[in-house]
Amino acid sequence: MINPINQAESSFGKVLYERLFKNKEGLIAFAILAFVILIIFPTVLSPFRLNLTGKYLCYAFAAVGLVMCWGNAGILCLGQGLFFGAGGYCMAMFLKLEASDPESTAIQSTPGIPDFMDWNQVTELPWFWNPFKSLPLTIALIITLPALLAYILSVFYFKGRVSGVVFAILTQSMVACLWYFIVGNQGYFGGINGITDLKTLKGWDIRTEDAHYLLYYLCCFLLLFCILLSRYILSTRLGRVLIAQRDKEMRVRFSGYNITSFRIFIFCFAAVVSSIGGAMFTLQVGFMSPNLIGIVPSIDMVIFTAVGGRESLLGAVYGALAVNAAKTAFSEAYAAQWLFFYGATFIVIVLYLPKGLAGIYHDHIKKWIGKSMSSSKNNDGETPALVTEEKNAE
Amino acid sequence: MPSNTDYLLAIEDLTVSFDGFKAVDELTLYVDKGELRVIIGPNGAGKTTVLDLISGKTRASSGSIRYNNVELTSMREHEIVRAGIGRKFQTPSIYEKLSVYENLEISYPWGRTVFGSLKFTRTKQVIDRIQDVAQQIFLSDMLETQAELLSHGQKQWLEIGMLLVQNPELIMLDEPVAGMTAKEREATAALLEKIAKERSIIIIEHDMDFVAKIADQVTVLHLGKILKQGSMDEVRDDPVVQEVYLGH
Numbered sequence: 001m002i003n004p005i006n007q008a009e010s011s012f013g014k015v016l017y018e019r020l021f022k023n024k025e026g027l028i029a030f031a032i033l034a035f036v037i038l039i040i041f042p043t044v045l046s047p048f049r050l051n052l053t054g055k056y057l058c059y060a061f062a063a064v065g066l067v068m069c070w071g072n073a074g075i076l077c078l079g080q081g082l083f084f085g086a087g088g089y090c091m092a093m094f095l096k097l098e099a100s101d102p103e104s105t106a107i108q109s110t111p112g113i114p115d116f117m118d119w120n121q122v123t124e125l126p127w128f129w130n131p132f133k134s135l136p137l138t139i140a141l142i143i144t145l146p147a148l149l150a151y152i153l154s155v156f157y158f159k160g161r162v163s164g165v166v167f168a169i170l171t172q173s174m175v176a177c178l179w180y181f182i183v184g185n186q187g188y189f190g191g192i193n194g195i196t197d198l199k200t201l202k203g204w205d206i207r208t209e210d211a212h213y214l215l216y217y218l219c220c221f222l223l224l225f226c227i228l229l230s231r232y233i234l235s236t237r238l239g240r241v242l243i244a245q246r247d248k249e250m251r252v253r254f255s256g257y258n259i260t261s262f263r264i265f266i267f268c269f270a271a272v273v274s275s276i277g278g279a280m281f282t283l284q285v286g287f288m289s290p291n292l293i294g295i296v297p298s299i300d301m302v303i304f305t306a307v308g309g310r311e312s313l314l315g316a317v318y319g320a321l322a323v324n325a326a327k328t329a330f331s332e333a334y335a336a337q338w339l340f341f342y343g344a345t346f347i348v349i350v351l352y353l354p355k356g357l358a359g360i361y362h363d364h365i366k367k368w369i370g371k372s373m374s375s376s377k378n379n380d381g382e383t384p385a386l387v388t389e390e391k392n393a394e
Numbered sequence: 395m396p397s398n399t400d401y402l403l404a405i406e407d408l409t410v411s412f413d414g415f416k417a418v419d420e421l422t423l424y425v426d427k428g429e430l431r432v433i434i435g436p437n438g439a440g441k442t443t444v445l446d447l448i449s450g451k452t453r454a455s456s457g458s459i460r461y462n463n464v465e466l467t468s469m470r471e472h473e474i475v476r477a478g479i480g481r482k483f484q485t486p487s488i489y490e491k492l493s494v495y496e497n498l499e500i501s502y503p504w505g506r507t508v509f510g511s512l513k514f515t516r517t518k519q520v521i522d523r524i525q526d527v528a529q530q531i532f533l534s535d536m537l538e539t540q541a542e543l544l545s546h547g548q549k550q551w552l553e554i555g556m557l558l559v560q561n562p563e564l565i566m567l568d569e570p571v572a573g574m575t576a577k578e579r580e581a582t583a584a585l586l587e588k589i590a591k592e593r594s595i596i597i598i599e600h601d602m603d604f605v606a607k608i609a610d611q612v613t614v615l616h617l618g619k620i621l622k623q624g625s626m627d628e629v630r631d632d633p634v635v636q637e638v639y640l641g642h
Contacts, residue, residue: 237499237511248488254451259472
């Protein structure tokens with residue numbers, strides 16, 4: 001537990017440590033996750049499986065975003081795929097332009113534009129594709145576009161105090177709109193087929209095994225960075241205000257806060273994190289299509305978060321990995337019935353594990369570790385926390 | 395444009411109607427600087443609605459509320475708070491998942507914007523202030539306790555403490571001793587008397603013994619209108635008040 005009195009006098013390094021990890025337990029949990037995804041997976045898994053895992057980790061970005069805006073701030077977003085897709089499409093548009101140089105598209109009636117444009121009688125590159133000729137601009141857009149979208153889509157609702165289920169349904173309709181928009185604009189965004197045949201990033205072939213390894217590590221580091229950044233935000237007073245407004249909205253308003261701006265902030269933050277995941281997804285999977293970001297994937301993202309434990313950043317990663325792994329295992333073993341198993345798993349989790357995987361850890365494993373630890377040594381600052389845990393359980 | 399007043403809070407001709415029902419009807423009420431005003435009245439008299447109107451939770455249909463000669467009726471909740479009005483709710487409204495310390499810290503009147511909250515640090519000044527308030531509300535040993543583990547009375551105190559950290563010039567309390575034990579009531583009365591030395595307070599309360607102990611002025615509301623105003627003794631002896639309220 002943070003001791004407020006000591007904290008004011010302690011050094012910068014110590015403050016940062018407490019902000020990022022809270023205590024030794026937090027550091028260990030983070031280190032375990034880093035060890036698992038950075039060392040165990042690459043050594044144990046085959047290149048094909050590792051690439052799949054990398055894809056799952058991209059969904060973990062969206063789940064981390066949902067932990068921030070749903071778990072901690074109480075804003076359920078059923079349309080996180082919108083922002084995942086924003087990042088994914090930005091990256092795909094950049095890669096597609098690179099793959100559509102005049103030489104390799106010489107057989108088209110208009111060489112030098114993406115193939116699907118040519119098929120749809122578009123003869124000139126649309127103006128909004130121009131930024132994607134430059135990698136720095138593309139990266140800038142991966143960060144700013146989702147933030148801008150999230151701002152525009154939420155500002156009026158939050159100002160009008162729309163929240164809860166109504167807002168959740170609105171976000172779902174937003175992602176449905178995006179789906180129809182992409183599908184309806186086949187000549188500009190590739191329609192239902194998506195943007196495919198992505199080959200190189202600045203001349204570097206992203207389809208080789210080596211590239212997959214490198215992209216996997218990049219994805220891991222970005223994910224760990226996003227987790228730390230989120231952890232930092234939650235450790236500031238902003239994080240506590242978010243929890244406070246989730247539980248007692250009126251009290252926070254009458255403590256002099258304008259909740260609207262806090263909600264917009266966290267909604268935009270979650271959007272940006274998801275968007276980074278989307279961009280990494282395109283890089284690792286090699287294409288982007290509307291069906292990867294529509295209503296169903298968006299709800300999947302909420303399921304990953306719920307399974308991991310909606311208030312736990314690390315749980316979100318495990319949730320995304322576990323659900324996707326289960327999905328893959330079921331679908332490989334029982335090609336016809338797997339959706340029933342998948343659904344059943346979700347029902348079991350909702351019924352018996354409302355706090356998700358993180359709940360199993362906090363309510364059972366932690367207590368068990370605490371018991372075996374306290375028999376050997378009994379002086380650490382974590383003991384009082386465990387006592388309260390036990391009180392809660394009673 | 396109403397004329398300037400010396401009153402801290404000047405409510406004039408205030409009316410609010412919900413689908414034609416006038417919950418507050420042409421109410422005029424003045425509160426002085428440093429005054430402790432108690433509002434009593436039967437259920438449905440519009441007591442809580444008056445607080446809602448002052449604090450911006452409900453919008454007035456007509457009339458004016460001026461605080462230090464600033465019109466409040468068009469301001470939003472957080473702006474009214476920042477102008478110096480703090481409010482406690484009827485049921486203890488605290489953040490159960492946070493510690494007592496964190497509950498008090500959120501009310502600290504500094505950095506209440508998004509980026510201000512990101513940059514907020516626990517300086518010595520902040521910690522001293524919170525410890526000072528914690529002492530006043532009898533919770534200085536429980537700063538690290540999660541708020542949901544507090545007793546009902548302690549939760550009420552915590553919410554009062556959250557107002558004190560905010561340091562408002564006017565505090566509005568909606569049934570602050572509801573659900574408290576006799577001992578806790580006494581402690582609360584002493585606490586409020588101490589608080590009242592530095593600021594003005596408006597209290598809604600049903601407990602007549604408690605009201606008699608603390609009130610300077612008592613206002614009796616009935617059907618959205620003022621029935622009687624005066625000292626506790628004057629109010630208690632009034633036959634009309636006895637009939638509509640105290641007689642029950």
